[in-house]
């Protein structure tokens with residue numbers, strides 16, 4: 244996208260432009276749930292994940308309202324929106340991490356490669372194996388670099404040294420970390436820098452060959468250089484994996500993603516290609532949010 248627009252996104256203060264009306268956002272603030280604006284480009288392809296009338300409540304508090312859309316296969320999709328709008332909740336719903344929170348109730352469903360995520364006979368452990376998750380703060384296990392990467396294979400009972408070594412090398416190369424750690428695979432992962440630890444967490448996630456990689460603000464605890472490396476990495480792995488990434492950083496969304504979902508107060512507002520969402524959005528709300536005029 245044009246530098247000028249990026250600069251605008253950085254510099255404009257989030258004040259409401261006079262005379263501009265926000266019918267969709269105002270409706271949402273009154274408690275309505277308008278149908279999301281889903282661009283044809285989102286639904287024309289083959290979805291890896293479809294989200295169907297999905298609602299989530301934390302006890303009495305509703306956090307997601309009737310979210311319906313599709314996540315295109317083999318692409319990077321960014322979820323953007325103001326803090327507290329439900330980005331992490333939506334991401335964690337894909338691998339049912341919210342099941343662990345007391346009082347959570349959902350309605351609707353999601354389908355991962357056609358199979359229900361919330362169906363009655365779903366084995367949640369098996370489901371989670373099909374998804375890789377990386378959190379805001381790197382969370383390497385207190386064990387060697389090698390054992391971190393092959394963790395999922397070990398859990399599955401893999402004991403053949405050669406298989407483990409190949410998976411380790413392939414995943415570390417995939418996470419652009421191999422050259423930095425190949426001579427110290429037996430050392431503790433806790434000795435790595437923050438950026439290296441986060442790439443290790445990505446290596447650990449991709450070692451299990453997930454159907455979708457879920458990233459929740461993976462750069463928010465990193466310095467700008469480590470952030471750039473992770474962004475490059477997301478770009479590199481995007482030809483092999485589907486990535487769903489939450490980010491509050493709009494420049495990051497434009498740098499790494501093919502598609503963008505804009506959320507507000509638990510509603511999906513607009514979903515299109517990142518280029519369209521940032522340069523040619525259908526709603527004035529989306530335009531003003533991505534250029535920093537409100538939010």
Ligand SMILES: Nc1ncnc2c1ncn2[C@@H]1O[C@H](COP(=O)(O)OP(=O)(O)O)[C@@H](O)[C@H]1O
Nearest residue numbers: 301306324325326327328329330331332333344
């Ligand atoms: N574990 C939880 N228990 C209760 N409420 C929660 C929990 N996690 C998030 N929420 C609430 O759900 C809403 C959405 O939060 P979240 O998904 O974390 O938003 P975001 O990631 O966009 O900042 C917020 O109002 C938040 O306070």
Ligand SMILES: [Mg+2]
Nearest residue numbers: 330331332489
């Ligand atoms: Mg969040």
